[in-house]
Amino acid sequence: MKMYIAMLENFPDYMTPTLIAHSVLSAHLKFQDDLEYKEWLETSFKKVVLRVNKKEFEKIKLLPKVHLGFESNTLDGIESCAVVCPNKEIPNVLKFAKIWKPKLEVINN
Numbered sequence: 001m002k003m004y005i006a007m008l009e010n011f012p013d014y015m016t017p018t019l020i021a022h023s024v025l026s027a028h029l030k031f032q033d034d035l036e037y038k039e040w041l042e043t044s045f046k047k048v049v050l051r052v053n054k055k056e057f058e059k060i061k062l063l064p065k066v067h068l069g070f071e072s073n074t075l076d077g078i079e080s081c082a083v084v085c086p087n088k089e090i091p092n093v094l095k096f097a098k099i100w101k102p103k104l105e106v107i108n109n
Helices: 013-031 035-043 054-061
Strands: 002-008 046-052 066-069 081-084
Touching: 002 013, 002 054, 013 066, 013 081, 046 054, 054 066, 054 081
Parallel strands: 002 046
Antiparallel strands: 002 081, 066 081
């Protein structure tokens, strides 16, 4: 079992750790009494961070047991992070999404 954390692709990388930390902590509070969440917490604790486009994000938002996070000063405060409660079934939208990695930025000297 894994916890999937989906970040909107246009969310700035420099704020991603902050948003993920806030979103996962608040998701923990939301899911803490869920039986599958408790099983994941005790036996797996694996997490996958994804970078998704708007269409994928909208599909993820419709999944059961999803917590949505946002950062009020970034992207006009829109929901930008979706934390999916761990379960045994992995929807295709999560299976085929891209793993998050930093965007390559050009630094001018």
